Amino acid sequence: xxxxxxxxxxxxxxxxxxQAAFIAVAWFQxxxxxxxxxxxxxxxxxxxxxxxxxxVGSGVIPLLAIVLLILSFFARIPGGVKWAAITFGVVAxxxxxxxxxxxxxxxxxxxxxxxxxxxxxxSIAARKARLAExxxxxxxxxxxxxx
Amino acid sequence: MRQSVRIIIAVVAxxxxxxxxxxxxxxSLVPSTYNMVAMGRPDSGGGPDAHRHGGLNVADLKGPxxxxxxxxxxxxxxxxxxYTLNHVxxxxxxxxxxxxxxxxxxxxxxxxxxxTLHWHGVDVPNAEDGVAGVTQDAVPRGGRYVYRFVAPDAGxxxxxxxxxxxxxxxxxxxxxxxxxxxxxxAAKVDTVLAVHTYDGRRTINGRAGVSPLAARPGDQVRARIxxxxxxxxxxxxxxxxxxxxxxxxxxxxxxxxxxxxxVVVTAGGRIDLAFTVPSSGAARVDVGAGAALAAGNAAGTxxxxxxxxxxRYGSPAPLGFDPGKATRRFDYKVGKWIxxxxxxxxxxWTVNGHLWPDVPxxxxxxxxxxxxxxxxxxxxxxxxxxxxxxxxxLSRDGVAASGSPWWIDSLDVGDGESYEIAFVAxxxxxxxxxxxxxxxxxxxxxxxxxxxxxxxxxxxGGKAGNQPE
Numbered sequence: 001x002x003x004x005x006x007x008x009x010x011x012x013x014x015x016x017x018x019q020a021a022f023i024a025v026a027w028f029q030x031x032x033x034x035x036x037x038x039x040x041x042x043x044x045x046x047x048x049x050x051x052x053x054x055x056v057g058s059g060v061i062p063l064l065a066i067v068l069l070i071l072s073f074f075a076r077i078p079g080g081v082k083w084a085a086i087t088f089g090v091v092a093x094x095x096x097x098x099x100x101x102x103x104x105x106x107x108x109x110x111x112x113x114x115x116x117x118x119x120x121x122x123s124i125a126a127r128k129a130r131l132a133e134x135x136x137x138x139x140x141x142x143x144x145x146x147x
Numbered sequence: 148m149r150q151s152v153r154i155i156i157a158v159v160a161x162x163x164x165x166x167x168x169x170x171x172x173x174x175s176l177v178p179s180t181y182n183m184v185a186m187g188r189p190d191s192g193g194g195p196d197a198h199r200h201g202g203l204n205v206a207d208l209k210g211p212x213x214x215x216x217x218x219x220x221x222x223x224x225x226x227x228x229x230y231t232l233n234h235v236x237x238x239x240x241x242x243x244x245x246x247x248x249x250x251x252x253x254x255x256x257x258x259x260x261x262x263t264l265h266w267h268g269v270d271v272p273n274a275e276d277g278v279a280g281v282t283q284d285a286v287p288r289g290g291r292y293v294y295r296f297v298a299p300d301a302g303x304x305x306x307x308x309x310x311x312x313x314x315x316x317x318x319x320x321x322x323x324x325x326x327x328x329x330x331x332x333a334a335k336v337d338t339v340l341a342v343h344t345y346d347g348r349r350t351i352n353g354r355a356g357v358s359p360l361a362a363r364p365g366d367q368v369r370a371r372i373x374x375x376x377x378x379x380x381x382x383x384x385x386x387x388x389x390x391x392x393x394x395x396x397x398x399x400x401x402x403x404x405x406x407x408x409x410v411v412v413t414a415g416g417r418i419d420l421a422f423t424v425p426s427s428g429a430a431r432v433d434v435g436a437g438a439a440l441a442a443g444n445a446a447g448t449x450x451x452x453x454x455x456x457x458x459r460y461g462s463p464a465p466l467g468f469d470p471g472k473a474t475r476r477f478d479y480k481v482g483k484w485i486x487x488x489x490x491x492x493x494x495x496w497t498v499n500g501h502l503w504p505d506v507p508x509x510x511x512x513x514x515x516x517x518x519x520x521x522x523x524x525x526x527x528x529x530x531x532x533x534x535x536x537x538x539x540x541l542s543r544d545g546v547a548a549s550g551s552p553w554w555i556d557s558l559d560v561g562d563g564e565s566y567e568i569a570f571v572a573x574x575x576x577x578x579x580x581x582x583x584x585x586x587x588x589x590x591x592x593x594x595x596x597x598x599x600x601x602x603x604x605x606x607x608g609g610k611a612g613n614q615p616e
Contacts, residue, residue, distance in 0.1 A: 033347060037347075037348070037437075038347035038348070039344060039347050039348065039349050039436040040347075041344065041349075041376075041377075041378050041436070042376065042377045042378020042379070042414070042584060043317070043344040043347075043376050043377045043378065044347070045586070054493070058492055058493040058494065059492060059493075062492060063492075066164065066168065069164055070161045070164055070165065073156075073157035073158075073160040073161050074154070074157045074161075076153075081160075092485075095485050095494065096485075098494065099483055099484070099485065099494050099526070100526070101526075102483070102525070102526030102527055102562075103524070103525070103526030103527070103562045103563070104526075
């Protein structure tokens with residue numbers, strides 16, 4: 001269970017990298033299309049980069065964060081619940097920054113910075129799991145660290 | 148702590164996360180078949196309760212019988228990655244005179260998803276409104292549907308499919324309708340500019356770039372601009388001053404001359420521009436992105452920085468009703484929030500704080516004077532379109548309209564803006580009231596206005612596969 005927790009946390013961190021790659025390719029693709037005379041306006045539906053960013057950002061990563069949180073209740077990792085909850089909170093914040101950025105594009109800076117925060121906290125969660133794995137197996141009577 | 152206690156705590160914590168999420172997810176699911184009037188939150192706008200369905204059947208609210216003055220047959224096909232009507236897109240331009248009876252026979256030869264025709268801006272009887280799953284079933288391949296209605300008002304209109312509408316309109320299932328006044332217009336050149344973006348190319352009547360405008364020096368021109376796209380289009384005239392003769396089919400009262408300004412045409416909206424070709428013969432109408440109509444090989448002037456403000460343009464005139472005697476007042480607040488839309492997580496449009504399908508159902512009775520405040524805090528502009536009625540703009544951000552009565556059927560409400568509009572409920576039926584960025588309608592920005600006692604036999608989904616958005 002700890003290994004699963006660790007893999008999930010690492011997947012979230014990796015998801016952030018994927019998101020950066022998707023959004024970069026999305027906008028380079030737009031710029032490239034403009035060169036061939038294409039119009040970028042409200043009719044533009046987005047390309048595969050935008051679609052990937054939406055699917056991973058509003059589907060895959062939130063789902064991983066929820067599963068990580070639930071798993072953390074059972075995994076008995078010192079600090080596991082805390083860091084899973086923080087990861088979940090940072091994902092929620094990322095949604096909020098995205099929502100606000102359409103009306104106030106400057107907030108997009110926070111969306112970009114918060115992505116790295118997410119990668120950071122997910123990595124910490126993964127490290128907590130690894131530490132718990134390598135430590136002596138927890139005695140049945142040892143209290144579960146939840147904070 | 149004992150192992151069993153620990154597991155119980157973990158299970159309780161897991162449930163505390165899963166149950167609310169699961170509830171929100173489950174609650175967002177929409178049945179595969181449903182009655183539009185059974186969805187949403189009834190809102191009687193502070194007037195007497197009008198939440199009654201049944202009695203009057205939408206399907207019975209048809210146009211008149213008799214011999215048609217203008218009869219048109221439109222055959223819809225899927226060809227070369229586009230949708231065409233009689234092998235062209237935009238479809239044929241239909242012209243009629245005010246008061247004439249139109250009969251349009253729609254035949255679906257090869258559009259797989261089915262089709263309808265909605266008469267955008269024409270206040271037709273409800274059964275002729277062409278909204279799949281609300282006023283009719285989508286016309287399947289091999290099927291046909293006959294629309295009959297009297298052209299009630301002179302002006303510029305358009306028609307388009309209201310079945311899987313984002314995809315079908317985007318790929319060309321639309322055309323224009325011009326209703327001429329009983330007395331001929333002064334303009335010698337009367338031309339329609341249907342603006343549409345096909346595959347990333349903005350076009351006028353299907354042609355990208357600059358096309359010729361057949362007008363000679365001294366000719367008066369009426370350029371009827373129809374925005375069939377998803378976003379606002381800025382239009383300007385080079386070589387001549389112009390006036391905004393009409394908005395959404397309604398003439399502007401005492402329109403003044405405009406120079407060095409552009410006009411914004413709302414998505415779904417229409418603007419008629421009037422100008423006289425100068426003695427040089429060079430005049431040009433630009434709709435942005437390189438698309439223009441030019442007479443005498445006119446070069447375009449740079450795009451003007453400012454826009455004509457229709458809130459102040461022209462002179463006041465009687466409205467024909469008193470918005471001060473409103474019997475119902477509604478709010479249509481557009482926002483954006485995190486949630487599930489039919490089980491799909493994401494950031495979705497909200498109306499009055501709720502995601503579709505928990506959007507308002509605005510209930511009215513015939514004869515009501517209705518005021519509606521449309522506000523937007525969603526981060527993007529929304530071209531709001533009410534079917535079956537024309538509304539007049541009373542104010543924007545609390546500033547009262549001071550120009551000509553500004554009648555609209557499609558109104559851009561920008562992020563952070565708030566408009567108050569008013570209309571008379573004089574056309575019984577069930578009328579969708581939605582964002583005409585049709586992708587947004589698909590994403591749940593679609594409410595409806597329902598008259599007390601009216602019900603529909605049609606269903607969204609179902610055997611006909613009705614999908615009005």
